[in-house]
Amino acid sequence: MNNKEVSINKVDELVNRAQLAINDWQCSGDVDYVHKAYANLQQAAIRLTLSRQAAKPKKSELMYSVIGDTLAADYENLDLYDTPEEALKEAKDFLKAGDIVTVLEMAESGWQPYICIDSLLEEFQDQAFTEGGEASEPWSDFIASKAMTAAADELEDELNNVLKRWLEKYQVEAGWYKETGKEYRYSFDGIDFIRL
Structure with missing residues (x-):
């Protein structure tokens, strides 16, 4: 049995416990059973959230985004790409020959809240x-x-x-990227990019 199956079985078990507690509440009227059902469902929801987060492909440590004064006004793509080449490819349709763009290197933020x-x-x-x-x-x-x-x-x-x-x-992470300070400038000749 793999980890995913174990996690699903644990969620099923927690949901079953919640259902039994609800049945007990319906038969007895004892509010404690509602609290038990709630606690079990809450744990099941947490486990599902964590398993979904673990299943998501992790972005690479460094990502890249394109900016440029000469980009067309309708280009508002602030997406992150794995390589500078992928970022440039996405911007290509919004450029004309002679345009200059900058690829920003971005790193995942390590920020965490702090109690002052x-x-x-x-x-x-x-x-x-x-x-x-x-x-x-x-x-x-x-x-x-x-x-x-x-x-x-x-x-x-x-x-x-x-x-x-x-x-x-609860694997709470910032989840956003910020500029590292490294920039790569490119000129577009109408077909390809030339690094400046």
């Missing part, structure tokens, strides 16, 4: 003020004090470690 403890503590202070008004000021002063600096740094590290594990677990 200063912003988070400010949010907590706002919440405290909303809840307690001026009576919350001693609590807010203590949270923002120099005595709590090391504790705040510790909290920031721990929260970001939890966030990182959560992002990895």
Whole structure:
């Protein structure tokens, strides 16, 4: 049995458990069975999403896109291509002899969200003020004090470690590409491209 079959079997098992829990709820009226059904369906949905992501062909690390001042106004293709040649081929129909275009090298973004403890503590202070008004000021002063600096740094590290594990677990990635700074300029002679 391959990984795909194992994953499908696990999803089937989770859906079956959810169906049994719904049946139990219908017979007993006990709300806990609805929560069990929901939890099983949620896990099944997560497994299906992850298996679909794993099945998608991974784009190469570097991709290429074409830009140029001389491209026709109706050329709005911002797609990414595996090679500079593929990107140029797509732009060819929108060029005339003498046009110059630039192929941009793009790399997948490694960006991940980050929890800033200063912003988070400010949010907590706002919440405290909303809840307690001026009576919350001693609590807010203590949270923002120099005595709590090391504790705040510790909290920031721990929260970001939890966030990182959560992002990895659910394979949450930026998914976009950004310019690397490398550019390749080409002149179009009406038939072929000449690298400048």
